[in-house]
Amino acid sequence: MATSAAATVEEYLAELPAPRRAELSRVREVIRRNLPRGYVEEMGYGMIGYTLPLDRYPDTYNGQPLCYAGLAAQKNHLAVYLMGAYADPRLEKAIADGFRKAGKKLDMGKSCIRFKAADDLPLDVIGKAVAALPPDAFVKRYEKARTAARAKKKTTARKAR
Numbered sequence: 001m002a003t004s005a006a007a008t009v010e011e012y013l014a015e016l017p018a019p020r021r022a023e024l025s026r027v028r029e030v031i032r033r034n035l036p037r038g039y040v041e042e043m044g045y046g047m048i049g050y051t052l053p054l055d056r057y058p059d060t061y062n063g064q065p066l067c068y069a070g071l072a073a074q075k076n077h078l079a080v081y082l083m084g085a086y087a088d089p090r091l092e093k094a095i096a097d098g099f100r101k102a103g104k105k106l107d108m109g110k111s112c113i114r115f116k117a118a119d120d121l122p123l124d125v126i127g128k129a130v131a132a133l134p135p136d137a138f139v140k141r142y143e144k145a146r147t148a149a150r151a152k153k154k155t156t157a158r159k160a161r
Contacts, residue, residue: 003046012048020073024048026118027080027126028071034127038135039068047072047081052135061146068138069130077107077114080126084133086111087141091132098125 006012013021031050032041039050044067051065060066070081085092085108095113099106102122107114115121133141 004043005046006043009041009043009048012043016073020078023116023118024071024073024078027078027115027121027123030123030127031069031071031080031130034131035069036131036134040065045070050130052138056135057139066139066142068133068135074114077116079115080113080121081111082113082126082129083111084138084141085129087138087145088133091129094132095125095129098122098128 004012004015006015013025016024028048035041035050038052038056040053041048041050042065043049044051044064048071049065049067050069050071051067053065054060054063057066067081068083070079070083072079072081082091082095085095095108096106099122102125104120104122113121113126
């Protein structure tokens with residue numbers, strides 16, 4: 001399943017075959033236990049998302065709640081998405097170091113950590129990464145990145161003239 005039309009997290013999990021549901025549920029438990037106050041768990045983009053609701057932070061680039069983390073069953077793997085790692089090179093390094101110290105292989109894109117089973121992950125490292133950015137700190141990083149992207153776009157537009 002690459003994306004889902006499930007309206008609730010429970011529906012999403014119920015769609016999964018039992019072994020995949022069990023693995024995803026183990027990681028979900030770690031995320032929920034370590035998620036800073038202010039984020040909410042909801043469905044978004046066809047996966048489980050941990051977001052900052054629009055009533056808390058409405059100024060997003062796409063009008064959707066600001067996504068902090070995600071959890072999904074993709075076609076060939078499971079994935080945990082940690083936008084905090086994408087926004088903070090130090091957090092990305094801490095994750096890589098944590099995998100190395102645990103003797104686990106890190107299969108990571110920009111914010112996506114791919115895995116087949118929860119045992120492929122050092123769950124304590126995932127928990128620390130989730131706990132690392134309370135909403136206010138995440139918003140500051142988001143706004144800084146957005147400001148930098150706007151400046152880059154303006155510079156590129158000027159050069160194109």
